[in-house]
Amino acid sequence: AVQELESQFDATIARDQRIEPRDWMPEGYRKTLVRQIAQHAHSEIIGMQPEGEWITRAPSLRRKSILFAKVQDEAGHGLYLYSAAETLGIDRAELTQRLLEGRQKYSSIFNYPTPSFADVGVIGWFVDGAAICNQVPLCRSSYGPYARAMVRICKEESFHQRQGYELLLTMMRGTREQREMVQDAVDRWWWASLMMFGPPDDDSPNSAQSMAWKIKRHSNDELRQRFVDMTVPQAAKLGVTLPDPELRWNEERGHHDYGTPDYSELKRVISGDGPCNAERMERRRAAHEEGAWVREAASAHAAKQAARARA
Numbered sequence: 152a153v154q155e156l157e158s159q160f161d162a163t164i165a166r167d168q169r170i171e172p173r174d175w176m177p178e179g180y181r182k183t184l185v186r187q188i189a190q191h192a193h194s195e196i197i198g199m200q201p202e203g204e205w206i207t208r209a210p211s212l213r214r215k216s217i218l219f220a221k222v223q224d225e226a227g228h229g230l231y232l233y234s235a236a237e238t239l240g241i242d243r244a245e246l247t248q249r250l251l252e253g254r255q256k257y258s259s260i261f262n263y264p265t266p267s268f269a270d271v272g273v274i275g276w277f278v279d280g281a282a283i284c285n286q287v288p289l290c291r292s293s294y295g296p297y298a299r300a301m302v303r304i305c306k307e308e309s310f311h312q313r314q315g316y317e318l319l320l321t322m323m324r325g326t327r328e329q330r331e332m333v334q335d336a337v338d339r340w341w342w343a344s345l346m347m348f349g350p351p352d353d354d355s356p357n358s359a360q361s362m363a364w365k366i367k368r369h370s371n372d373e374l375r376q377r378f379v380d381m382t383v384p385q386a387a388k389l390g391v392t393l394p395d396p397e398l399r400w401n402e403e404r405g406h407h408d409y410g411t412p413d414y415s416e417l418k419r420v421i422s423g424d425g426p427c428n429a430e431r432m433e434r435r436r437a438a439h440e441e442g443a444w445v446r447e448a449a450s451a452h453a454a455k456q457a458a459r460a461r462a
């Protein structure tokens with residue numbers, strides 16, 4: 152009977168069709184989806200912190216309202232993704248517990264500081280740009296709820312990327328100090344953004360299985376290359392230089408050659424030793440504790456409504 156179920160599952164994947172929550176699935180498929188979707192959700196929630204620090208200090212009402220909308224979107228992305236993870240039979244309270252206990256990760260990129268307002272623009276341009284490269288293929292992921300969550304998220308990410316780039320264009324038309332702030336932020340975020348795509352393909356333990364199950368559609372290096380090729384012309388238009396002396400167009404490859412990111416830094420940041428890891432987790436833990444009364448009130452309200460509906 153299990154063989155029959157297994158071959159049905161394999162046939163669905165082979166036909167590029169979707170696996171839905173009620174379908175039989177191998178335990179490993181469920182486990183790696185909980186792992187990836189939960190970590191994606193945690194990344195969105197933690198990702199609210201670096202830019203959130205600038206909401207009260209944005210230089211104009213327009214910038215403040217754009218930033219506010221973007222940070223609110225990230226919270227929403229987190230909730231869509233926790234809902235997608237819950238279709239796999241796990242509760243978001245348990246996932247939050249795993250994050251707070253360090254048993255689940257969030258994206259390395261959010262462990263870097265945001266000392267200037269230009270960081271808000273560069274995060275939009277690089278981080279949300281990288282997220283688009285990584286998330287568009289996930290719209291075709293074999294697990295239905297995850298793929299569908301990605302469609303809505305990708306639409307909002309393109310607004311995030313464009314608002315960041317427009318912010319930088321404005322600063323580049325400003326004073327010399329503003330142009331220097333932009334270049335400084337580019338220098339600090341470029342390599343960390345390349346590391347968002349994960350370790351190199353020859354050091355990516357989950358990739359082979361994730362690609363066989365069509366959860367991951369392209370390898371880490373393929374998506375990293377796509378991001379570099381997309382960003383180089385944008386940097387030229389903006390008038391900033393990307394901090395990589397090896398970056399150059401390679402005609403026969405039809406792609407840009409670029410230097411090797413420092414993957415030992417990625418490993419260090421992933422294992423908790425980045426510039427802001429402690430602060431991000433402390434803030435997340437405090438928010439979870441301070442928010443306990445909201446969760447209790449919401450479930451008490453829901454229980455009352457349910458009782459009223461039964462009466």
Ligand code: 3HC
Pocket residue numbers: 186187190191192194195198225228256257258259260278279282285346347348349350354355356357358361367371421
């Ligand atoms: N940060 C933190 N952990 C990372 C990482 C990174 N940048 N890159 C890899 N890792 C971890 C992996 O989670 C894995 O550890 P685990 O087995 O304990 O989960 C380990 O390093 C080895 O990496 P693999 O390449 O084998 O792992 P994956 O196949 O899962 O690939 C990934 C990593 C490309 C990040 C993949 O998980 C993925 O595509 N996830 C969904 C996208 C995502 O999470 N994006 C977060 C970016 S932030 C964001 O999108 C918010 C936006 O609004 C900016």
